[in-house]
Amino acid sequence: MSSHRQIKEGSFHILGGDFANAGEASTSIKRELLEMGVEEDTIRRVSIATFEAEMNIIIYATAGIIRYTITPEEVIIIAEDMGPGIEDIELAMQEGYSTAPDWVREMGWGAGMGLPNMKKNSDVFKIDSVVGEGTRVDMIIKRRRNETEADQ
Amino acid sequence: MRLKQISERLSLQPVNATEEMLSADVTGGYISDLLSDVMANAERGTLWITLQTHENIVAVAVLKELAGVVIVNGRRPSEEAVEKALQEGVPLFVTPLSGFEVAGRLYMLFHAEEIQG
Ligand SMILES: Nc1ncnc2c1ncn2[C@@H]1O[C@H](COP(=O)(O)OP(=O)(O)O)[C@@H](O)[C@H]1O
Ligand SMILES: [Mg+2]
Numbered sequence: 001m002s003s004h005r006q007i008k009e010g011s012f013h014i015l016g017g018d019f020a021n022a023g024e025a026s027t028s029i030k031r032e033l034l035e036m037g038v039e040e041d042t043i044r045r046v047s048i049a050t051f052e053a054e055m056n057i058i059i060y061a062t063a064g065i066i067r068y069t070i071t072p073e074e075v076i077i078i079a080e081d082m083g084p085g086i087e088d089i090e091l092a093m094q095e096g097y098s099t100a101p102d103w104v105r106e107m108g109w110g111a112g113m114g115l116p117n118m119k120k121n122s123d124v125f126k127i128d129s130v131v132g133e134g135t136r137v138d139m140i141i142k143r144r145r146n147e148t149e150a151d152q
Numbered sequence: 153m154r155l156k157q158i159s160e161r162l163s164l165q166p167v168n169a170t171e172e173m174l175s176a177d178v179t180g181g182y183i184s185d186l187l188s189d190v191m192a193n194a195e196r197g198t199l200w201i202t203l204q205t206h207e208n209i210v211a212v213a214v215l216k217e218l219a220g221v222v223i224v225n226g227r228r229p230s231e232e233a234v235e236k237a238l239q240e241g242v243p244l245f246v247t248p249l250s251g252f253e254v255a256g257r258l259y260m261l262f263h264a265e266e267i268q269g
Pocket of ligand 2: 052055056110113114115
């Protein structure tokens, strides 16, 4: 039976300010996708979207959780945090808009490309936020398998 | 082109590279100090030229499957970055050259014929 029939899920806790471990959740999910033999283009898009979501929890929130579900049809990523929330989501979605502090910008983060990158790389993108409570980003990346893989 | 060849031709100083890492194939280069830009636009197999020195460069290189990272202007990677790079098998290089110089020389290696006409 093909590995594509399997469903895998899991979650990672992320701590605000934990730049030292930034990328651990995204890298683990990527490794899982590689092990399952998921096609390259899906892995590429999931990696970009998940890492940007992980970074936003680290940069802006107190703590958060990233949940993933891998099915034969799609990869679902949910990033939910306790944090300041986003006042104007439309503004936050604009490329180049960022409230990151100077020291974060010096690290090369805070270019205001995170949310646009997430949206670009997912087929379904949804963001909900309550100021003073937190933010939740739901992303679905549809798998576009090529013929040979689909036949397996 | 092999990473080893490139690092020799550009006189890049390897920080952690093993022979195995140096045998990797490089398909081109990308120069940027914005991590989201690299996440969005760098292609796998390319050598990333940057002045960023902190550990997050390793996570970016792993997620994007980059060939390695060249840190320019005589800057040194942080201890944490070196340690992470060792764990993940990401080759790091340092050079006193500027990003302009490294990118220019790398471009020449890949496109010498076109430039000379
Ligand atoms: N999880 C979050 N909690 C609070 N604010 C956020 C969160 N994610 C994004 N934002 C806000 O949206 C802005 C744009 O985010 P993004 O596109 O990722 O760019 P960047 O992180 O580079 O600023 C951020 O600067 C911040 O003000
Ligand atoms: Mg961001």
